Amino acid sequence: MYRPNKLVILDRDGVINHDSDAFIKSLDEWVPYPSSIKAIARLSQAGWAVAVATNQSGIARGYYSEAVLEAIHERLRHLVHQAGGEIAHIAYCPHGPDDQCACRKPLPGLLEQIRQTLGLNTLTGSWMVGDSLRDLQAGKPLGCHPVLVRTGKGSSTEEKGEGLGNAEVFDDLAAFVDWLLASEERAT
Known part of the structure; x- marks a missing residue:
């Protein structure tokens, strides 16, 4: 069984x-x-569970199929495994922005799915890493520590500055993992 304070949830794109x-x-x-593939492997090797929570509205829009999405996720799992790591679970929302589902971030449905799949009572103390405000907002009601990375849309999200609250900000996933593992080492 995983411990919630040893869980990092990542947005994908x-x-x-x-x-x-x-x-x-x-x-x-x-x-x-x-650097992200290596960072995920480093987290796994340090005893952290890593999960992915990703909005994939391209499925609802007809841009690609769930089979294509699964092929992408299989490639991700394979690369992480080759690097010596593991992804505990990948949760995705196939719905469009107007579908009124409960899983599309910023709603916490994907994170709830991760919590249930991993057999956790709570996500309090876990980390939610994303490049957009909606990623961070999804983790907030569940007690996740918010982390913004500057890759993807992260730099423009940081420039807007609205709603970031107490989010930690890093250049990329690798920089966050460096910080997290060093913080963990200092605490022991």
Whole structure:
């Protein structure tokens, strides 16, 4: 069983891989940041569970299928495994912005799915890492520590500054992982 204070939840596009305003519609268009793959592996090796919570409205819009999405996620799992890590769960919302679902971030439905799948009573003390305000907002009602990365849409989110509250801000996922693991080491 996982411990919630040893869980990092990641947004996908803009955090793990390059983002695109035209959507990531194929395996060829999915280009991971090499430093993110290594960072996920480092978290796993240090005893952290890593999960992904990603809005994928391109499915509802007809831009790509769930089979394409699964191929992308299988590639992600494979790369992380090759680097010595593991992804505990990937939760995605296939709905569009007007579908009134309970899972699309900024709603906390995807994080609730992660909590249930991992058998956790709470997510309080977990980390929610994203490049947009809605990522951070999804974790807030569940007690997640918010982290903004400047990759993807993160720099423009930081420039707007609205709603960031007490979010930690880092250049990328690797910089956050460096900080988190160093903080953990100092605390022991």
